[in-house]
Amino acid sequence: MTKIRSSDITPEQVYLSRRKFMTGVGALALLAACGRAAPESEEPPAALPVDPTLAPTEGAVAQTDELGDSFTTFEAITNYNDYYEFSTSKEAVARLAGDFPTRPWTIEVGGLVQKPRIFDIEDILRFDQEERIYRLRCVEAWSMVIPWLGFPLSRLLKEVEPLSSAKYVRFQSFYDPELMPGTLALPQYPWPYVEGLSIAEAMHDLTILSTGLYGKELLPQNGAPLRLVVPWKYGFKSIKAIVKIDLVEEMPASLWMASGYGEYGFWANVNPDVDHRRWSQATERRIGENGRRETLFFNGYADEVASLYPNLDSRDWYY
Numbered sequence: 001m002t003k004i005r006s007s008d009i010t011p012e013q014v015y016l017s018r019r020k021f022m023t024g025v026g027a028l029a030l031l032a033a034c035g036r037a038a039p040e041s042e043e044p045p046a047a048l049p050v051d052p053t054l055a056p057t058e059g060a061v062a063q064t065d066e067l068g069d070s071f072t073t074f075e076a077i078t079n080y081n082d083y084y085e086f087s088t089s090k091e092a093v094a095r096l097a098g099d100f101p102t103r104p105w106t107i108e109v110g111g112l113v114q115k116p117r118i119f120d121i122e123d124i125l126r127f128d129q130e131e132r133i134y135r136l137r138c139v140e141a142w143s144m145v146i147p148w149l150g151f152p153l154s155r156l157l158k159e160v161e162p163l164s165s166a167k168y169v170r171f172q173s174f175y176d177p178e179l180m181p182g183t184l185a186l187p188q189y190p191w192p193y194v195e196g197l198s199i200a201e202a203m204h205d206l207t208i209l210s211t212g213l214y215g216k217e218l219l220p221q222n223g224a225p226l227r228l229v230v231p232w233k234y235g236f237k238s239i240k241a242i243v244k245i246d247l248v249e250e251m252p253a254s255l256w257m258a259s260g261y262g263e264y265g266f267w268a269n270v271n272p273d274v275d276h277r278r279w280s281q282a283t284e285r286r287i288g289e290n291g292r293r294e295t296l297f298f299n300g301y302a303d304e305v306a307s308l309y310p311n312l313d314s315r316d317w318y319y
């Protein structure tokens with residue numbers, strides 16, 4: 001058997017082989033392994049033989065989403081990023097965000113709540129973390145399949161006991177121009193990055209706070225140490241590096257709404273029938289694939305979330 005040095009193993013191979021290994025010991029064990037953003041000690045030992053080419057066996061843990069589409073590679077997920085605080089060049093973000101300090105980190109949760117609270121990132125990692133395999137569909141018409149680690153946002157919100165007057169949730173990213181060169185290059189934007197959800201969207205089980213992907217802690221370029229993931233909405237709603245969450249009465253203005261360009265609105269549900277002003281949303285480029293594929297209503301999550309919008313005109317999904 002060939003021995004593979006740990007330096008030869010990409011995190012993706014380690015992760016996929018661990019998933020395969022875990023098939024033998026049962027799904028519960030997998031959950032336990034993912035119970036926290038996996039510390040290094042949970043990696044297979046360096047000398048463990050890894051054969052990433054092995055085809056999934058009967059009953060193997062899925063390496064696809066529920067539609068049968070393969071995970072996007074770890075390499076692509078961590079090197080092709082939208083994070084304007086660092087750069088508008090997707091290939092430059094990983095390098096520019098590399099030294100971004102994600103510890104210590106606090107998240108202040110307040111506004112219209114009974115029990116406002118400041119959570120340390122360590123408190124956040126104490127919530128039971130689970131794996132969620134979601135498609136991420138960017139408004140720029142590209143997409144990925146990402147195995148996230150995280151937990152439903154609703155669990156965090158329940159801890160602070162929202163008041164009945166709270167109708168929306170406002171999220172705010174970390175902002176420090178000295179650490180985030182992209183903000184200096186875009187002084188016309190109303191930093192910090194802000195996004196929002198309705199209470200019903202925020203409490204929906206598909207809406208998660210993510211702390212990791214591919215079984216490892218999030219890297220800075222993906223929004224470490226804590227980001228939102230709302231899989232049926234365009235990716236810009238999935239705000240990175242969250243430091244503040246407020247329950248509010250009025251619909252919050254996101255950075256994109258406040259920028260004055262009138263391009264991206266509040267709801268931003270993926271909709272192939274409503275084009276962006278400058279390009280079609282009917283199809284998308286799946287990163288790592290050739291050609292284009294059709295974009296799905298609500299990014300393929302219509303059965304789960306369409307009932308959230310009984311009265312919303314489909315044009316309002318976007319703007």
Ligand code: MTE
Pocket residue numbers: 077080081082083084085136137138139173193221222223234235236237238239240241
């Ligand atoms: N969050 C912040 N703070 N700043 C950003 O520029 N970009 C958004 C979203 N969250 C962005 C952000 C966009 S447009 C997308 S598509 C996703 O992050 C991309 O996430 P990824 O780089 O992890 O794929």
